[in-house]
Amino acid sequence: MHIRRRQLLGTAAVWPLAASVQAQGDAWARIERGAKGQTVYFNAWAGSERINAYLQWAAAELAQRFGVKLEHVKITDTAEVVKRVRAEKGAGRSHDGSVDLVWINGENFLAMKREGLLFGPWSEALPSYAKVDVAGKPTTRVDSSEPVDGFEAPWGMAQLTFYADRARVTQPPGSVDELIEWARRNPGRFTYPKPPAFHGSTFLKQVLMERIADRAPLYAPHRTEAFAAVTAPLWSTLDVLHPLLWKQGRQFPANNTVMRQMLADGELEISLTFNPNEVANEIAAKRLPPTVAAYQHRAGTIGNTHFVAIPFNARAKEAAQVTANFLLSPAAQARKADIQVWGDPTVLALDKLSEAERALFASAAAPGQVRQFAPAIPEPHGSWVDPIEREWARRYAS
Numbered sequence: 531m532h533i534r535r536r537q538l539l540g541t542a543a544v545w546p547l548a549a550s551v552q553a554q555g556d557a558w559a560r561i562e563r564g565a566k567g568q569t570v571y572f573n574a575w576a577g578s579e580r581i582n583a584y585l586q587w588a589a590a591e592l593a594q595r596f597g598v599k600l601e602h603v604k605i606t607d608t609a610e611v612v613k614r615v616r617a618e619k620g621a622g623r624s625h626d627g628s629v630d631l632v633w634i635n636g637e638n639f640l641a642m643k644r645e646g647l648l649f650g651p652w653s654e655a656l657p658s659y660a661k662v663d664v665a666g667k668p669t670t671r672v673d674s675s676e677p678v679d680g681f682e683a684p685w686g687m688a689q690l691t692f693y694a695d696r697a698r699v700t701q702p703p704g705s706v707d708e709l710i711e712w713a714r715r716n717p718g719r720f721t722y723p724k725p726p727a728f729h730g731s732t733f734l735k736q737v738l739m740e741r742i743a744d745r746a747p748l749y750a751p752h753r754t755e756a757f758a759a760v761t762a763p764l765w766s767t768l769d770v771l772h773p774l775l776w777k778q779g780r781q782f783p784a785n786n787t788v789m790r791q792m793l794a795d796g797e798l799e800i801s802l803t804f805n806p807n808e809v810a811n812e813i814a815a816k817r818l819p820p821t822v823a824a825y826q827h828r829a830g831t832i833g834n835t836h837f838v839a840i841p842f843n844a845r846a847k848e849a850a851q852v853t854a855n856f857l858l859s860p861a862a863q864a865r866k867a868d869i870q871v872w873g874d875p876t877v878l879a880l881d882k883l884s885e886a887e888r889a890l891f892a893s894a895a896a897p898g899q900v901r902q903f904a905p906a907i908p909e910p911h912g913s914w915v916d917p918i919e920r921e922w923a924r925r926y927a928s
Contacts (some may be wrong), residue, residue: 558657561848566597568849573611574633576604584872592856598849608638615647615841627843631850635836636674640912643681649840649847651680658858663879669835670877674912675749682837683854687875689833689906690736693809694800697821704828706740713774719799721775724782726919734918736832738764739907748910752917794818807873809898814869820897826904833906864890
């Protein structure tokens with residue numbers, strides 16, 4: 531009698547779970563049906579031929595598999611997309627926005643989330659989200675110290691990475707302190723992009739994270755009254771480093787693409803990127819010599835996740851979710867991670883994948899790849915970026 535009752539109770543406990551799974555499946559099926567025939571205007575950075583080609587491949591797959599048309603709206607600055615959506619909200623355009631999906635993270639996500647410019651929450655309900663490495667890669671759920679809360683879906687991983695031609699730099703510096711010492715011996719052979727260029731601002735955050743005694747204030751929203759004390763180690767370090775840089779720190783390259791060419795031409799000996807596989811990409815494309823190698827500072831470098839988000843007034847919300855789900859699929863993530871395609875590290879947990887799915891990620895080590903990954907230092911809260919960039923401009927831009 532007791533055994534029978536326990537069996538009945540156990541069976542009853544399974545029914546709500548089964549009903550929930552069925553409901554989720556039905557909800558996703560409705561989204562896929564609604565997505566058919568929709569056009570997704572995906573606003574994404576267009577500064578890389580490899581990324582543009584990858585999105586063309588994704589567009590073909592989405593059209594064939596789901597009847598979704600993906601239009602890559604090529605942009606140079608995500609902040610301009612934020613301004614456009616903000617203007618549409620101000621004009622009362624609540625259902626006919628110009629943006630269906632945007633490639634985003636950091637302070638741009640923070641602004642859109644705080645101003646109610648995003649649709650959601652939605653991302654953790656995607657079927658593909660179940661295989662995201664939320665434990666091993668916590669930045670998939672926290673964007674620049676701001677909880678994602680389901681308002682954006684992770685797409686790829688990134689981490690500040692330096693690179694040097696080992697034929698000229700036999701012992702690359704493994705910290706900011708070592709970089710300064712190296713620059714003293716090799717003046718004019720390193721620099722960084724001019725903020726607010728992304729890689730330049732990231733370098734500033736790296737210097738601050740390495741030199742500050744207590745990082746805790748940087749993981750809370752920016753406070754004006756604390757700014758001078760918190761950022762003092764950054765400015766004192768740059769005051770020492772700048773005279774040792776290319777052009778004595780009086781000029782800065784526009785972006786890291788320019789720096790990469792300067793290194794290829796022998797004008798610089800150390801450069802930087804935010805994609806650990808970029809050097810391997812460039813060697814494979816014969817734009818860098820095979821003697822160039824990527825490395826990271828031993829104690830860690832700034833790392834984050836980049837995402838896709840749906841504006842509150844997107845016209846094609848169903849198709850945008852189908853697109854994000856496909857971009858998270860093992861097939862799409864493995865292709866994106868391929869050095870020959872893009873080389874963008876995956877957000878998925880390989881131990882959550884089937885054997886066949888894991889095999890998609892198998893590849894031999896390529897020349898130029900990072901051999902010893904350092905810990906990823908989470909980004910400071912996004913609200914610190916703008917005041918740091920403004921203070922840098924005040925001190926050094928002239």
